[in-house]
Amino acid sequence: xxxxxxxxxxxxxxxxxxxxxxxxxxxxxxxxxxxxxxxxxxxxxxxxxxxxxxxxxxxxxxxxxxxxxxxxxxxxxxxxxxxxxxxxxxxxxxxxxxxxxxxxxxxxxxxxxxxxxxxxxxxxxxxxxxxxxxxxxxxxxxxxxxxxxxxxxxxxxxxxxxxxxxxxxxxxxxxxxxxxxxxxxxxxxxxxxxxxxxxxxxxxxxxxxxxxxxxxxxxxxxxxxxxxxxxxxxxxxxxxxxxxxxxxxxxxxxxxxxxxxxxxxxxxxxxxxxxxxxxxxxxxxxxxxxxxxxxxxxxxxxxxxxx
Numbered sequence: 001x002x003x004x005x006x007x008x009x010x011x012x013x014x015x016x017x018x019x020x021x022x023x024x025x026x027x028x029x030x031x032x033x034x035x036x037x038x039x040x041x042x043x044x045x046x047x048x049x050x051x052x053x054x055x056x057x058x059x060x061x062x063x064x065x066x067x068x069x070x071x072x073x074x075x076x077x078x079x080x081x082x083x084x085x086x087x088x089x090x091x092x093x094x095x096x097x098x099x100x101x102x103x104x105x106x107x108x109x110x111x112x113x114x115x116x117x118x119x120x121x122x123x124x125x126x127x128x129x130x131x132x133x134x135x136x137x138x139x140x141x142x143x144x145x146x147x148x149x150x151x152x153x154x155x156x157x158x159x160x161x162x163x164x165x166x167x168x169x170x171x172x173x174x175x176x177x178x179x180x181x182x183x184x185x186x187x188x189x190x191x192x193x194x195x196x197x198x199x200x201x202x203x204x205x206x207x208x209x210x211x212x213x214x215x216x217x218x219x220x221x222x223x224x225x226x227x228x229x230x231x232x233x234x235x236x237x238x239x240x241x242x243x244x245x246x247x248x249x250x251x252x253x254x255x256x257x258x259x260x261x262x263x264x265x266x267x268x269x270x271x272x273x274x275x276x277x278x279x280x281x282x283x284x285x286x287x288x289x290x291x292x293x294x295x296x297x298x299x300x301x302x303x304x305x306x307x
Contacts, residue, residue: 018292019273020046021183021210024280025054031130035280036068042282043189045074045296046289049273052110052183055083064106073105081150082106084141086131091140094131098144111138111179135177142178150181153209155196159230165218168203175205182207183275185229186214188237188258190265211266214277215284216241216255256284258272260291267292 022043026032027064040051053068057060065082071082082101086094122279132230134151141147151174154167161167171182182200187193200209216222216283223233240258244251244261263274274292276285 009124017301018267018294019049020049020289020292020294021050021052021273021275022285023052023054023275023277024068025067026061027177028064029278032280038079039278039280039282040072040076041210043278043287043289044078044295045298046081046286047297048078050079050108052081052082052083055114062097066097066104069101069106070104073241079108080106080147081110083110084137085110085112086127086134086137087114088127088130090129091131092129092272093224094137095140095144098141098147099194101125102145102147103236103260108144108150109141110133110150110152110183111174112136112152117267133173135173138177140234148181149181150183151175153182153196153200154230155211156230156232159228168199171200172203172205175207180207182209183232184209184212185275186212186277187231188234188262189232190262191234193266194269200210208273210273210275211271212275212277213259213263213288214279215259215281215288217251217279217281217284220245252284255289259284260288263288263292287301 024036024039026034043051051072053065053072055065069080069082072078084094084101097108113133131140138149138151141149143201151171153171155163157167158170161170173285175182182205184193184196190211196249197209215221219238223238225231239259240254241251244254265273276288278285
């Protein structure tokens with residue numbers, strides 16, 4: 001991709017031409033419910049293209065996910081995308097969830113196979129009578145309704161894929177099945193993302209590929225999750241957070257600087273959309289969006305959001 005000139009970058013960021021989307025997860029208790037809707041209220045005025053709501057391993061948050069996306073449809077001006085997996089469920093059970101989303105007014109699904117029932121690092125075994133793969137799931141969703149479908153991509157290769165080429169082939173099968181957008185796993189070296197996009201384009205994948213960005217609220221936690229998903233944690237990144245385990249205030253400042261630097265470099269590379277994994281915490285994400293030139297704008301809110 002061609003880098004932007006400093007002048008063009010200034011115009012781009014200043015004009016707010018960069019689009020964003022946000023990921024939230026459904027709350028498990030009253031305190032987390034309050035945190036979620038505080039984050040929603042904080043970020044909604046930035047007018048994200050969409051917001052996604054995660055779906056726990058094995059569909060463990062099925063009801064909470066449905067309640068959250070239904071409330072987003074009813075009470076906000078946001079366009080919610082509901083995550084959906086096919087782990088530990090029959091086709092009929094998954095289809096029931098899809099129909100319930102349609103009935104609730106949801107028109108965008110993030111289709112994911114889901115982690116193996118025994119946990120990351122173990123072999124995935126499809127549920128008897130269930131959808132065998134993400135591509136199979138996408139085809140099933142499309143039979144039920146004309147949903148917009150996003151899927152996941154791994155800039156550094158999915159841990160279960162034997163080769164990068166095999167991983168790209170698998171990704172293409174999901175796009176060929178009907179996916180219209182790819183949202184990547186988080187990464188910290190933009191070179192991984194740029195190579196991933198180049199390989200995807202070479203294989204005939206032409207849909208948008210949105211980079212997934214996670215502000216590091218807790219370095220140990222993010223590093224642990226990154227190890228499970230095949231995400232490289234560069235040595236320079238570890239040095240930036242060294243000695244901050246018990247200093248959350250400084251960690252926040254460093255995290256904002258690191259994420260803003262990464263996103264600005266992506267803007268330099270011509271990227272126009274960034275997907276933020278918010279972890280239901282809005283302040284860091286809001287600050288980064290501000291640096292991108294995004295400013296609060298009135299929305300057609302259906303009802304006030306009550307925490």
